[in-house]
Amino acid sequence: MMVGSKTGLPKITHVAKLVNTQFSETDTKIINYLFEKKQASYNEIAEALEISKPTVSRRVRLIQKEGLVISFKSNKESVIKWIGGTPALDAELESSTTSHITASMLAENYDQLICDPFSPFSLVFENHCWEVMQNLKEGLNDLELGQIIGKAISLDTIRRIMVTCATHNIIEIKTIRAPAGNDITTLFEPLYKIEKVNRQYIQYLTLIRGLASAMSYKMEKKASNNTIHPYAPILDINEQIFATYSDVITSTRNNNDREILLKALANYDFAPDLDRLFKHENWRIKVKDAHFVSLDSKSDNLVISKEFFNDCTKKVIKGVREFDK
Known part of the structure; x- marks a missing residue:
């Protein structure tokens, strides 16, 4: 059953009338039928609404122009499919x-x-x-x-x-x-x-797109001996940084810090993520007993202390310099 608008009309009909005042009563019947069925042939629409197939064909062309439906052939039969288009319902917004x-x-x-x-x-x-x-x-x-x-x-x-x-x-x-x-x-x-x-x-965003492009290029093994992707140097350096940072976290003495930070490193750095990962275990107690990691009350993100950040930065820089040698 469709939820009615303030005018008493179904929402899809109400919005459709706003979008195009040329919609007739037949049009709105076809619109409502296709919204409920999602897909139907010309014959099915004609039979259900007790109108002729030529009428369906003619009216559907107008509805299609509004971006509500698409038409295609299936088993040599013309089929109309609902795609939402302009007058999308609340559920489609x-x-x-x-x-x-x-x-x-x-x-x-x-x-x-x-x-x-x-x-x-x-x-x-x-x-x-x-x-x-x-x-x-x-x-x-x-x-x-x-x-x-x-x-x-x-x-x-x-x-x-x-x-x-x-x-x-x-x-x-x-x-x-x-x-x-x-x-x-x-x-x-x-x-x-x-x-x-x-x-x-x-x-x-430019950096993220460039790194993603370099990853794609590398993963598909497109590189030859004489060529390299423009973002490859940045990608290689980031791989080394990631490896060094992972080592720093793994060697962290406090078990709670290490467990939570490893989850964050795997991109589970948001409270709802950890709720899902730990399930019945209270991970917030682990955070309270951690030395360097905490939960930001404003954003629900995991954050680290400046002390830990500075220590990580020094070790990462050292790791990159050794990699460069």
Whole structure:
């Protein structure tokens, strides 16, 4: 059963009417049917709704233009599949932050959807999103950014990237107009303007992407005797740093420090991760009895003392120098 909106209409029908006032009663019936069934043939839709197959074909073309469905052939039969598109339901909103949809009202509400602390890093490796990251400049709005990049990335995706970056302090953006509401034309007017770009944070992402590229190159054994990946020297140095740091932690005398830090080194450095790993064992007691590691009350991240940091830094530098010899 679909949850109704304030108007009494099912949400999918209500939003669909906002998006395109040309939707007829037949259209909304087809939309609701496909939302519930997720996939159906022309014949199945016609039979279920008691309308002709040509009517289904004609109305589906309009619905498809709104990004709600896709059409394909299966066993020589025309099939329509629900993909969500513009009028996604509440349950689809969170997933829309990582999916590609046409520029829509959802783009104006991304700031309510960004909750994943690693979402900026997923953008680093997502199709074409790196073009947006590299072209972030003060003074540009979303439309101008799109004009620089070209047609490879939708306006909706550009806005998603901008809000994701703003949420994680990579850039500062200003909303320069009110939400479009049911005015379709306004959707394509500038919505965000870049006020400030944190170049240091962009450099972090550049480094991560470069190291990932070098890892991929190495793992696929593409290197020859005479060539090497541009990020290979940085990757090799980081491998040595990681090995030395691991040795420092392994040799730590306090058992609680060592056990917790080894988990952190394996990228389990967040309280919910440790809750899952230790299950019924109270790992927080271990942290309280540790000398160098503690839990940051503001972020729920594991953190180390400056004393331990300084000691590790000295030993890591020494290890890298020996590696260089």
